[in-house]
Amino acid sequence: MTEKLISIEAIAKRYPAPNGVQTTVFENLWLGINRGEFVCMIGHSGCGKTTVLNILAGLDAPSEGVVIVDNQAIEGPALDRAVIFQGHALFPWRTVLGNVAYAVGSKHKKWSKAQVNEHAEKFISLVGLKGAEYKKPSELSGGMKQRVGIARALSLEPKMLLMDEPFSALDALTRGTLQDEVRRICLSTGQTVFMITHDVDEAIYLADKIVLMTNGPHAQIAEIVENPLPKDRERNQIHKHTDYYAVRNHLIDFLVSRSRTFKDEIAGKPWDPMNVPLVRPVAIPPSAPEPMRKRA
Amino acid sequence: MAINAMSISFRAGALSVLILAIFLVTWHIATSGTGAVQQMDPEYAKLMGLNATQGKSAMPGPLQVGATLWQHLTNPFYDNGPNDKGLGIQLAYSIARVGMGYLLAVMVAIPLGFLIGMSQLMSRALDPFIQVLKPISPLAWMPLALYTIKDSGLSAIFVIFICSVWPMLINTAFGVASVRKEWLNVARTLEVGAFKRAFTVILPAAAPTILTGMRISIGIAWLVIVAAEMIVGGTTSRSRTSSTRSS
Ligand SMILES: Nc1ncnc2c1ncn2[C@@H]1O[C@H](COP(=O)(O)OP(=O)(O)OP(=O)(O)O)[C@@H](O)[C@H]1O
Ligand SMILES: [Mg+2]
Numbered sequence: 222m223t224e225k226l227i228s229i230e231a232i233a234k235r236y237p238a239p240n241g242v243q244t245t246v247f248e249n250l251w252l253g254i255n256r257g258e259f260v261c262m263i264g265h266s267g268c269g270k271t272t273v274l275n276i277l278a279g280l281d282a283p284s285e286g287v288v289i290v291d292n293q294a295i296e297g298p299a300l301d302r303a304v305i306f307q308g309h310a311l312f313p314w315r316t317v318l319g320n321v322a323y324a325v326g327s328k329h330k331k332w333s334k335a336q337v338n339e340h341a342e343k344f345i346s347l348v349g350l351k352g353a354e355y356k357k358p359s360e361l362s363g364g365m366k367q368r369v370g371i372a373r374a375l376s377l378e379p380k381m382l383l384m385d386e387p388f389s390a391l392d393a394l395t396r397g398t399l400q401d402e403v404r405r406i407c408l409s410t411g412q413t414v415f416m417i418t419h420d421v422d423e424a425i426y427l428a429d430k431i432v433l434m435t436n437g438p439h440a441q442i443a444e445i446v447e448n449p450l451p452k453d454r455e456r457n458q459i460h461k462h463t464d465y466y467a468v469r470n471h472l473i474d475f476l477v478s479r480s481r482t483f484k485d486e487i488a489g490k491p492w493d494p495m496n497v498p499l500v501r502p503v504a505i506p507p508s509a510p511e512p513m514r515k516r517a
Numbered sequence: 518m519a520i521n522a523m524s525i526s527f528r529a530g531a532l533s534v535l536i537l538a539i540f541l542v543t544w545h546i547a548t549s550g551t552g553a554v555q556q557m558d559p560e561y562a563k564l565m566g567l568n569a570t571q572g573k574s575a576m577p578g579p580l581q582v583g584a585t586l587w588q589h590l591t592n593p594f595y596d597n598g599p600n601d602k603g604l605g606i607q608l609a610y611s612i613a614r615v616g617m618g619y620l621l622a623v624m625v626a627i628p629l630g631f632l633i634g635m636s637q638l639m640s641r642a643l644d645p646f647i648q649v650l651k652p653i654s655p656l657a658w659m660p661l662a663l664y665t666i667k668d669s670g671l672s673a674i675f676v677i678f679i680c681s682v683w684p685m686l687i688n689t690a691f692g693v694a695s696v697r698k699e700w701l702n703v704a705r706t707l708e709v710g711a712f713k714r715a716f717t718v719i720l721p722a723a724a725p726t727i728l729t730g731m732r733i734s735i736g737i738a739w740l741v742i743v744a745a746e747m748i749v750g751g752t753t754s755r756s757r758t759s760s761t762r763s764s
Contacts, residue, residue: 278702278706279705279706280702280705280706297705298702298705298706298707298708299706299708300706300707300708302706303706304702304703304706306699306702306703308699310697310699310700310702310703312700312703312718312721312722314721314722314724323707323717324707327707327708327709328707377707
């Protein structure tokens with residue numbers, strides 16, 4: 222399980238600025254993702270999360286550095302890395318089945334139409350859309366559209382699932398159900414996932430590891446938080462777990478202040494961007510000295 | 518609601534009929550009056566016809582137009598030589614010309630529009646030509662066409678082609694260039710080839726814009742055929758509209 226599937230090595234993204242100099246969104250970014258791992262990335266708006274995801278997807282190229290998938294540097298988009306887009310990006314002229322079947326047919330070019338449709342239907346019912354196969358996206362609610370997007374990505378049975386704030390446009394109730402479904406499906410298939418989110422609770426519920434990114438420009442990965450909650454957590458039970466508030470506070474603390482002041486925090490200390498600290502926030506036992514307990 | 522809607526469409530219909538009636542009556546009264554009979558050279562009077570010499574209005578009255586119209590409509594397919602054919606035959610010629618010119622325009626504009634919309638290089642390279650050729654008036658094309666092509670029918674087709682190609686070309690290029698990036702990214706992550714992408718993603722996404730261009734173009738083609746046939750002559754629906762007076 223600890224075999225590295227993805228290895229981001231020293232990537233940087235720079236854009237030419239109007240005054241001639243370049244703006245660096247981020248640089249010297251290193252990150253490894255193991256097979257079967259669910260990794261969430263959290264950071265403030267504009268720090269370059271979408272850029273990282275697009276580079277992983279192959280839709281964007283880094284200005285420097287490489288991304289290695291399964292011992293091969295990526296050169297462009299590929300079917301083994303499926304993307305769930307923030308705005309669902311369904312083709313409005315195709316039905317639900319047509320949208321999913323388009324992806325299936327692109328992957329399995331030799332399959333017959335019946336085979337493609339059968340495979341597509343399997344994933345449509347997996348996301349709970351059985352009965353809506355022949356509807357057009359315009360006839361679906363926002364949550365249903367996002368489900369189709371999820372079904373389309375899952376139907377490719379990719380090595381890696383990439384999600385850019387997949388639930389941010391949904392209402393809280395729908396978001397909850399979809400999180401449950403994605404979690405169930407990814408756990409049962411051992412899916413490797415990289416997901417961007419703004420929602421701390423979503424990250425705690427779904428992720429094995431949470432990557433914290435500092436504010437841009439010159440954003441960097443500050444630390445990787447290991448989720449101390451057990452893998453078989455349940456949505457409406459997690460807040461009762463002893464470590465829940467420890468992680469939650471740690472993450473919120475980072476977003477509120479440390480993401481901004483992180484550069485001062487590490488100033489003067491040795492810093493190795495290849496091996497950022499792996500942190501596992503746990504509840505501090507009551508016997509611990511006073512200053513340590515303040516945060517928990 | 519339904520009753521209200523019906524009464525509104527009924528009243529609108531009645532109003533339309535009333536307006537038509539007023540128009541016809543005004544037309545009839547205006548053209549039936551006898552103006553002052555002019556004294557003129559008999560040669561000139563012959564040229565001017567009965568209208569001028571007997572004080573009748575130069576404009577035919579509604580009854581006259583109706584009678585001629587009826588005569589043409591009841592016998593649309595007669596053929597008395599090259600300059601006297603039935604309305605149906607002439608209409609068929611005009612439609613065939615519009616159809617030919619328009620079809621050629623579609624065949625050129627849509628692939629070319631795709632190319633311009635998909636490639637920034639082509640777009641930049643072809644832009645000056647489009648900007649120069651597009652504003653040229655149909656009237657300006659006609660002598661050129663007649664002079665180089667000689668055949669009047671082909672000239673008409675060419676003028677229709679050249680005038681209806683631009684809206685389609687520009688709309689296609691615009692529609693193709695503004696296909697949502699997300700959809701193209703979906704196609705890219707699915708490793709869809711360029712050819713399949715053009716047909717399964719770009720074409721359906723740009724279809725509404727392309728159709729708008731095609732609609733504008735067919736309108737222009739109909740406007741242009743009248744002008745084109747007036748100048749280049751030949752078997753036309755136009756010759757009917759202007760020949761009532763001299764017959
Ligand atoms: N084409 C571009 N030209 C110049 N700068 C760009 C371009 N695209 C993105 N950027 C810059 O790159 C930075 C990172 O953008 P990105 O979309 O990755 O942010 P993000 O972390 O995903 O933000 P959000 O949370 O709002 O989605 C932004 O500051 C943006 O201004
Ligand atoms: Mg983003």
